[in-house]
Amino acid sequence: MTQTPKIDVHGMNSEQACNLIRANLVGFYNRGYPELYIVHGHGQGILRQKIRAMLNYFPFIKKLRKGKHEEGGDGITVVIFK
Numbered sequence: 001m002t003q004t005p006k007i008d009v010h011g012m013n014s015e016q017a018c019n020l021i022r023a024n025l026v027g028f029y030n031r032g033y034p035e036l037y038i039v040h041g042h043g044q045g046i047l048r049q050k051i052r053a054m055l056n057y058f059p060f061i062k063k064l065r066k067g068k069h070e071e072g073g074d075g076i077t078v079v080i081f082k
Contacts, residue, residue: 006037014050021051029060029081036079039072052077 005028009017021038028036040047052064060082067076 002033004035004037005033006039008039009047009051010039010041012047014047017047017051018054021054025055025058025079026060034081036081037067037071038077038079040075040077042073042075045074048074048077055079 007021007024009020012020017040025036038051040051055061055064055077062080062082065078065080066074067078071078
């Protein structure tokens with residue numbers, strides 16, 4: 001089974017992180033992955049909020065969720081594609 005792809009934006013500012021995610025998101029969707037992990041870390045939650053707000057505008061995203069404990073908890077966002 002194919003491993004879930006991951007984009008690690010740890011330590012980036014929100015502009016850098018969102019640009020990297022936008023540049024790769026469609027490719028993962030077009031390759032047929034059911035979901036994508038975005039690793040942003042815990043911090044103060046600013047990066048997490050900006051990323052999740054940006055992701056709400058993509059029509060091919062079914063939903064977003066925080067990671068389960070074993071996936072990294074609220075330090076990652078799981079993107080579930082339609």
